Amino acid sequence: MKKRLALFALGAAMMVGMGTTVYAEEEYTIALIPQQVGIPYFETSNVWGTKAGEDLGCEVIYTGPTSGDAAAQANIVQDMITKGVDCIAISPLDASAIEPVLKQAKEEGIKVITWDSDVTDTSLREAYVNCCSEKVLGEHLMQRFAEYMGEEGEYAIITSVLTAQNCSAWAKYATEYQEANYPNMTRVAYEPCDDDQSKAYAITQNLMTAYPELKGVLGVTTPAPPAAAQAVGEAGKNGEIVVTGVVEASAAKSYLEDGSMQEANIWHPGKLGYLAVYTAKTLLDGGEITDGMDVPEVGVVEVKDDQIIMTELLDITTENVDDFDF
Amino acid sequence: MEKLRKRFTLHEMVLAGAFLLIFLIGACSNENFLSIRNILSLFQQMSEMGIMAMGLTIVIITGGMDLSAGTTMGLCAVTSGLCLTKGLGVVPSLIISLGVAVLCGAMNAVLVAIIRIPPMIATLGTQMFFLGAALVLSKGNSISGIPESFYFLGQAKIFGMPLQMLLLFGLAIFLMIMLRNTVTGQHIYAIGNNMKAALFSGIRTKHVLFYSYIMCSVMCCIAGNIQVSRVATARADMGSAFLMTCISAVVLGGTSINGGNGGIVGTVVGIMIFAMIGNIMNLVGISSFWQQLATGSILVLVVVFNRMIEMQKYKVKSRKV
Known part of the structure; x- marks a missing residue:
């Protein structure tokens, strides 16, 4: 009986734990979806992207597949549509497998941008945040x-x-x-x-x-x-x-x-994440990112058609290699 | 309570309890969870995995195992992807893909039933073989440009319900009847309980094993084609990530890994539990890492619970004796 009680208590604790996760009401919700979570490259994007959310006053949800599974990424996008996020910023694992769900997102009026890599049908997204020219x-x-x-x-x-x-x-x-x-x-x-x-x-x-x-x-x-x-x-x-x-x-x-x-x-994958969130927020506000604009934390960006391109590059030597965690 | 006990086994009640608990958590934590839309998209997402898990259930009931299920799905997906992009119609492509599935299943069955290699080892080999074949066929690329006429399988809605959800339920009912009410179904359980006894009582065990493994591969093929249609792309690695979740769902659903008992309903509930956990976490905005943790802990909890109940039953019985 005691064991049963303990199990019950554990279950109840889990329920309470999940139930009480309340987020503060913020202006916009942006889903930042990497190709895979748990990779240093994308985790750096996560840290900077979340920071961008704090700086700009919007909620950033960083979530992605735990393995390189394109269908799992599509499921996550679908859940984000249901959740009703304002913008989906995605680095597609497969340039075409993600298209049906992005089409859904577009039909729902959710802004879609791509970062790090692009989709085949570029009409599905409003902008592509490119790592470098x-x-x-x-x-x-x-x-x-x-x-x-x-x-x-x-x-x-x-x-x-x-x-x-x-x-x-x-x-x-x-x-x-x-x-x-x-x-x-x-x-x-x-x-x-x-x-x-x-x-x-x-x-x-x-x-x-x-x-x-x-x-x-x-x-x-x-x-x-x-x-x-x-x-x-x-x-x-x-x-x-x-x-x-x-x-x-x-x-x-x-x-x-x-x-x-x-x-x-x-290029700096963190700055790429920051720029993705910054772009999302700017587009949601009805603004525009223009060629030569100096984006805070990121630097000057180049704009070519619907591509937003980072221009700053890192030179990594023995001196500074420990400063980077990707 | 007594009435309930007579109608359902304790395990079924524990499983239903876990299901309700998670359902409640979902309903409390996000207002979107109970929306019709979300529930339909949940079914749309879980049907591929559910169909594959149902196929695995049959093989596991015979006391076997099919580790090649995931890669069979990938191979069938690539096959129909290639046929479709080469200009073949939808029906011929599906038939060819099903043919490949039957071959895969037959190959597993030959290794297990005729050459008598332990299923775990035999299907470990074919797992790599099928993945290799799929990679060679697709040259490691993802196949896109699937014609829109094929989208119906994974994207169409009938009376507002996703087609694959209806397929999932249809197949579940079919398999349930097959297992419970047909001779073959009874033979599948008999083999899982005791292979030798089954053989001596005149069951053609080889036939039944062939049937089971081919059925499992066909289920994987259906799942694969649904996914190809849903994401409009075919990849060799489709389904590889499904295998462990599917086996977990089968075990969670109460099918004994040693064979001989279990059923389809438990597996479907098991898959639903896993799908709900993922969905709730995404809706609430919890990192995917926690998803694995939650899934793992629920699996362990339910299995421990079952074991405790079993042990208690055993104690009571032995005291009476």
């Missing part, structure tokens, strides 16, 4: 890379797959910037690693054999720089061959610290 990131990558290379020597670029639109564009702008500004540098290779870290590792090893004069490897997809750094480190060529590129701080940390990677360049 392809041109800005490409040129920035090359500037930083060239500085470590001393603006001269042979280098290679490792990309994801040749059909990846964003990575290809970054590589293109980086190469064009080099051709225009650093005549003493030569690109000797442009290799796809299929977003596979072990393949990027093998590519770097082959490049070092094929081009003994190789002075640098630029990775334009996140698995590439750590893999290149690993290969360079194992060959005992730390510092002789420069490695930089697009990679998260957490993945870059150990290579930055052992000297096999010089710098990681990436």
Whole structure:
């Protein structure tokens, strides 16, 4: 009997606990939905997005699937529609699987914006908050890379797959910037690693054999720089061959610290979350985000059609790598 | 109380109690929970998982297990996705997809009933095999561009009710009658209780096992096609995330993991409980992490409760003896 009573008490406690979760009445409710919860990248977006909610006086609900399940994300969107949120800001796991529920949201008069990645049918959302301009990131990558290379020597670029639109564009702008500004540098290779870290590792090893004069490897997809750094480190060529590129701080940390990677360049996922909430709030207020606007906490943004693009980038080195938790 | 006890087993009452408790919590915590809309969308969301769990129930009653259920769903989804985008009509695509499901089920049954590999191991192997096949077929991409003529399965409403909800109830009634009132149904229970005894009493156990595993795969196929239609996309990893929740729901619903007893109603209630927890948490705005915690604790609580009741019964009986 005692055990039964204890169980009953536990049940009752759970009920009371859930029942008393009361939220303060706030002006707008914005659902910030990442591709997956529990990943450092998106948790950083959560922290900043929630902060944006506090700064702007609106309630931010951060919720998403616990695994990479596109149908689960659709269910969450559906529940948010039922809940009656004012705006859904989503980073779709699958660019097309989410469309039927976003259509529902639109029919219900809920504002939909995308952030981090976009949907195929762009008429379903009002704006896409983009992490960076392809041109800005490409040129920035090359500037930083060239500085470590001393603006001269042979280098290679490792990309994801040749059909990846964003990575290809970054590589293109980086190469064009080099051709225009650093005549003493030569690109000797442009290799796809299929977003596979072990393949990027093998590519770097082959490049070092094929081009003994190789002075640098630029990775334009996140698995590439750590893999290149690993290969360079194992060959005992730390510092002789420069490695930089697009990679998260957490993945870059150990290579930055052992000297096999010089710098990681990436946008700030937290600021991306902040900008998503800021955009949602502005659109709900009937306002507009304009080109060159200086968004608090985020910096200057670029607006191209219905895309809102962050321009500020992070340069992560051993000095500041511990400041970032993604 | 005595009357209730005669009509329902204690486990059924505990389950109903848990269901009502969560329903009450939902009703108290958010005003949208009881809206017709929310309840319909809840059913729309849970029907895929429910249909898969009902298929699993049959296999689990035979004392077996189908770990490949999730990936069977993915494979069937990809198959019909490919057929549809290649320009085949809705009916041929569904038939081909069902054919693949029958093959999957038959493959499991051959391994379990004829080669006699323990079901857990056999279906662990086929789980990876089916996922691999689905990945190869879809080249790892998600297949979009499903024609709108296929949307009826997961997006259509009949008298305001989602079609898949009606399908869920229709299939549930069919399976209930099959298990309770047909000879095959009785044989399924008999095999789960004692395979050897069943064999010696003249039950064609192999036939029954083939029937059960194929039925389970067909259920997964139906679930897969509903999801393809609902999200207008087919992916190889569809359903993979469902497996553990479905097994949990079957156990929560009172089907013994050793086989021999249990039923469809319990499984449907089990899935409803899980779906409600997720829905309530989303409506109230609680992080998805808590969802797992709540689901886990309810599963453990109900199972512990059952065990305690069983032990008490045993004590009483032994005293009488």
